[in-house]
Amino acid sequence: MLTSKRMAGDHDTNVRCWSVVGLILAATIVPAAVSAQESETGLHIPEPMVFDLVHSLGVEKGAFEANVLALFPLNDTSDRFIDWAPEIEYAVSDGVAIEFELPFEDSDLHAYKFAAQFTFDRARGSRHISGTQFIVEKIKDDDIWELTALYLRGVQFNQRDSAMMMFGARTEVGGDAGDQDEILINVSLFRELNHRTVIGIENDLGIGLDEDSHLTIFPQVHYEITDTLEIQFGAGAEIDEDNTDFSAGFRFIYATPGGH
Numbered sequence: 001m002l003t004s005k006r007m008a009g010d011h012d013t014n015v016r017c018w019s020v021v022g023l024i025l026a027a028t029i030v031p032a033a034v035s036a037q038e039s040e041t042g043l044h045i046p047e048p049m050v051f052d053l054v055h056s057l058g059v060e061k062g063a064f065e066a067n068v069l070a071l072f073p074l075n076d077t078s079d080r081f082i083d084w085a086p087e088i089e090y091a092v093s094d095g096v097a098i099e100f101e102l103p104f105e106d107s108d109l110h111a112y113k114f115a116a117q118f119t120f121d122r123a124r125g126s127r128h129i130s131g132t133q134f135i136v137e138k139i140k141d142d143d144i145w146e147l148t149a150l151y152l153r154g155v156q157f158n159q160r161d162s163a164m165m166m167f168g169a170r171t172e173v174g175g176d177a178g179d180q181d182e183i184l185i186n187v188s189l190f191r192e193l194n195h196r197t198v199i200g201i202e203n204d205l206g207i208g209l210d211e212d213s214h215l216t217i218f219p220q221v222h223y224e225i226t227d228t229l230e231i232q233f234g235a236g237a238e239i240d241e242d243n244t245d246f247s248a249g250f251r252f253i254y255a256t257p258g259g260h
Contacts, residue, residue: 043129045162048188049204049220049251053164054117055089055097057129057154063091063258068198071249074235080245081105087113091258095119095131103137117152133166143175150184159194163175170206177256183207198222198234202236214240218249228254 041083047053055063073080087101096187101113118130135148150168157163166186172179185207190200203214220234235248 009121028074033083041188043127043154043156044163044192045129045156045164046200047153047200048200048204048218049165049222049234050165050202050236050249051204052077052185052216053152054115054133054252055091057117057119057152059091059094059097059119060258061091061093061099063089063256065089065253065255067251067253067255069249069251071247074246074248076243076245085113086152094258097252102142111137111139111146125208130258139176144172144177145171145174146172146180150183152174156179160230162190164188182207182213183209196224202234212240212242214238218247228256230255 002103012160043058045056047056050069052069055065058111066086068084070082070084072082075162075178083103083105085101085103089099090095091097095116095118099115099117100114101115103110103113113135114137115133115135117131117133129258131152133150133152135146135150137146137148138144139146148168148170150166153165153167155163155165164186165188166184168184169182170184171181183206185205186203188200188202189196192198198221200219200220200222202216202218204218205213207213208214214237216238218234218236220232222230222232224230230253231250232253233248233250234245238245238247
């Protein structure tokens with residue numbers, strides 16, 4: 001998940017952003033029991049391609065995934081990087097998954113990223129599933145730690161249509177930190193065309209509490225090559241007050257299920 005967006009801010013804004021993080025933490029602690037009895041959700045809700053999950057919500061213990069995301073600039077190519085990131089994901093228990101990722105800019109390692117995700121209890125037969133995700137990213141060459149907390153909500157509208165939503169906040173700390181404080185609202189809509197093909201549109205909004213806000217709109221296609229291999233690809237734009245950056249990208253995925 002390539003998620004960084006640097007912004008400047010002040011102490012009051014940092015406090016407001018941490019208040020949002022605190023609310024998400026509280027929402028996590030109260031319903032913290034993960035449902036081991038219903039780890040098989042019966043839902044099929046795809047993950048967004050650019051800002052993905054650690055693993056699907058309700059994942060079964062032992063599920064493993066390795067994937068790589070690459071985003072290629074389509075404009076201002078001399079001033080922009082190829083952003084790419086290999087990552088590995090593993091479900092340590094039913095509904096609980098962890099991830100390690102290495103974001104690169106061209107050939108330069110940019111950061112080290114760790115994430116954990118928890119699925120909340122879900123009523124049997126419900127078309128809704130929810131959880132929470134926490135991300136810690138250490139910028140390699142600077143004393144900066146980016147901290148992100150998210151509430152996750154998936155909805156299966158019918159056999160073909162679904163949505164994945166993320167609501168949360170990001171900030172940064174450390175000696176070189178410049179107050180990256182923003183509210184995150186991500187909404188992705190999907191339609192299953194057949195048992196191997198899904199189309200979708202990912203919308204990722206970062207609301208800066210001091211400076212620019214930014215919106216990424218990324219139409220995409222997911223194609224299941226085999227039971228363990230999948231390719232996702234698409235093209236879209238990141239829009240802020242000064243620029244519109246167009247990109248194309250893909251994510252290649254190898255995954256094995258849990259529950260064995």
